[in-house]
Amino acid sequence: MSERLEQAVRAALAQVRDPVSGRDVVSAGLVDGLAVKAGMVQFAIQVPRERARESEPLRAAAERAVAAVPGVLSATVVLTAHRAEPAKPAEPSRKAAAGPGQPGQGQMLLPQVGAIVAVASGKGGVGKSTTAVNIAVALAMQGLRVGLLDADIFGPSLPQMLGTRERPRTEGNRIIPLSRWGLKAMSIGFLVEEETPMIWRGPMVMGALEQLMGQVEWGALDIMIVDMPPGTGDAQLTMSQRVPLAGAVIVSTPQDVALLDARRGVRMFEKVGVKVLGVIENMSFFCCPNCGHQSDIFGHGGARAEAARLGVEFLGELPLKLAIRELADAGTPIVAARPETDEAAAYQRIASRLREKLAENAAAAEGPRIVIE
Ligand SMILES: Nc1ncnc2c1ncn2[C@@H]1O[C@H](COP(=O)(O)OP(=O)(O)OP(=O)(O)O)[C@@H](O)[C@H]1O
Ligand SMILES: [Mg+2]
Numbered sequence: 349m350s351e352r353l354e355q356a357v358r359a360a361l362a363q364v365r366d367p368v369s370g371r372d373v374v375s376a377g378l379v380d381g382l383a384v385k386a387g388m389v390q391f392a393i394q395v396p397r398e399r400a401r402e403s404e405p406l407r408a409a410a411e412r413a414v415a416a417v418p419g420v421l422s423a424t425v426v427l428t429a430h431r432a433e434p435a436k437p438a439e440p441s442r443k444a445a446a447g448p449g450q451p452g453q454g455q456m457l458l459p460q461v462g463a464i465v466a467v468a469s470g471k472g473g474v475g476k477s478t479t480a481v482n483i484a485v486a487l488a489m490q491g492l493r494v495g496l497l498d499a500d501i502f503g504p505s506l507p508q509m510l511g512t513r514e515r516p517r518t519e520g521n522r523i524i525p526l527s528r529w530g531l532k533a534m535s536i537g538f539l540v541e542e543e544t545p546m547i548w549r550g551p552m553v554m555g556a557l558e559q560l561m562g563q564v565e566w567g568a569l570d571i572m573i574v575d576m577p578p579g580t581g582d583a584q585l586t587m588s589q590r591v592p593l594a595g596a597v598i599v600s601t602p603q604d605v606a607l608l609d610a611r612r613g614v615r616m617f618e619k620v621g622v623k624v625l626g627v628i629e630n631m632s633f634f635c636c637p638n639c640g641h642q643s644d645i646f647g648h649g650g651a652r653a654e655a656a657r658l659g660v661e662f663l664g665e666l667p668l669k670l671a672i673r674e675l676a677d678a679g680t681p682i683v684a685a686r687p688e689t690d691e692a693a694a695y696q697r698i699a700s701r702l703r704e705k706l707a708e709n710a711a712a713a714e715g716p717r718i719v720i721e
Contacts, residue, residue: 353419354384360413366406368399373410380428387421389414392428403427426540428555456592457561460568461495463594463706465625466587468617470609472578475630476599477505478676479666479695480575485683486692486699487571488530495525495572496533497560499583501553504537505575511679514538522565529684534564554586561591571706588620594706595625597663602629602650610651614658625663625705627655628698632665642667661705664698667691 362374369376373393382391393410395403407427414423458464467480477500484496498506507513510528516538517524523539525532536556566572576596577583587593596617600610614624629651634643648665655662666672669691675682683692 350384350386353387353389353417354382356417357382357384357389357414357420360417361410364406364410364413373406379410387419388424389417389420389422390424392426394428456590457558458566458572458591461566461572461591462570463710464572464574464591465594465702465706466499466574466576466584466596466617466622467599468576468584468596468613469578469599469606470611470613470616471600471606474599474601474606475666476578477509477575478672479599479628479630480573481506481509481676482672482681482683482692482695483699483702484531484573485529485681486696487573487703489683489687489696490699490703492570492703493568494531495566495569496531497572497574498533498535498537499557499560499574499587500577501536501556501583502577504535506533506535507537509676509679509681512538516564519565521563523563524565529681532566532569534560534566536560553582557583557586558590571703584616585620588617588622593622594709595623597625597702598627598660599630600627600651600654601631602644602647604647604650607650607654610654611658614660623709624658624660625702625709626661627651627658628663629665631668633667635667635669637670663701663705664694666694666698 358374358379361379362372364373365371366373366376366378373379378393378395380392380394383389393403393407395406404427407425411423411425414420414425467476467483469476477498481496484494488494496506496510498504510526510533512526512528514526516526516534523534525534526538527533574587576587596613598610598613598617600606600613610627614627617624629649632651633648635641636643652662652665667690671686671689672682672691675685682689683695686692
């Protein structure tokens with residue numbers, strides 16, 4: 349059933365003409381990652397980066413053509429400026445899409461960044477993004493040159509958490525990161541419309557993430573904090589292979605189920621040779637906004653115990669606090685908006701410990717790359 353629908357979808361796309369090559373989008377090799385499931389069709393149109401903006405009509409035409417196919421309930425088409433894979437002899441047309449100045453495979457990205465730290469977790473929704481943003485702002489307030497990269501291609505958080513949907517400027521083929529709260533920030537969410545669903549396949553995630561690192565004018569930074577997507581997938585692999593990570597920080601909530609995932613997260617990074625710098629317990633205890641009373645709703649201290657068991661450092665704990673969520677949602681990280689609060693102080697302490705830890709590691713390795721004061 350869905351096979352027949354896929355054929356019909358391809359036939360419809362074969363009627364959509366790419367104005368550049370003059371061929372239809374299927375034979376021009378522009379359709380990528382076509383997925384047909386229960387009447388829902390998703391795919392990407394690959395265009396060279398410099399054509400991305402002017403290709404919107406082509407994307408819309410492809411979407412309309414597919415939506416009109418009987419049996420199609422919804423059609424979602426995204427534009428991707430994906431780098432051609434290295435060897436694809438069967439599809440020579442794609443090879444030409446590889447732009448000049450691409451960092452070669454194996455060459456490390458972000459050479460001007462002192463230390464790159466991934467903020468990760470095994471499980472979703474534990475507060476990685478909130479923690480990453482506040483730690484990044486805390487480090488910037490401590491006088492460091494800080495970059496904040498949103499590596500979550502499917503569900504970027506930074507536009508919301510930094511309170512901006514500003515479009516980054518470009519200079520030539522370089523993207524200028526946004527400046528916010530004293531840091532430089534970049535997210536796929538600044539580049540695509542909010543409503544555009546992020547239906548990208550694994551290789552595209554890698555391509556997009558590589559662009560966010562390699563094509564963005566980050567300049568010299570002391571530290572880059574990377575807000576990782578949940579789980580242990582492609583983004584984690586890309587980061588561990590394409591940049592010299594100084595290490596990963598694992599965020600966990602205190603309860604057992606989340607800790608199991610934290611353990612998986614720790615193992616995943618260790619397996620790919622990335623140092624785990626430590627574990628942070630988020631939503632450690634509940635702090636009543638009215639009376640200040642603390643209650644350990646998730647079993648406070650679980651992450652500390654788990655870190656000890658895994659032989660990694662416990663970097664600190666953060667309360668579950670209404671103000672943290674409200675300010676995060678409002679795009680004003682609590683560390684910047686309410687620096688006098690206990691919560692802001694907790695983020696600052698964790699940021700300081702992280703700096704010390706990086707400096708210790710750098711001294712131990714005598715690595716010339718990591719220069720944190
Ligand atoms: N310490 C905290 N106190 C109160 N609310 C919090 C705290 N940490 C995170 N939150 C809230 O919890 C929700 C999830 O947080 P966040 O988006 O940071 O999680 P995440 O791990 O990045 O999620 P995902 O896996 O989807 O990327 C957000 O609404 C956030 O504001
Ligand atoms: Mg997140």
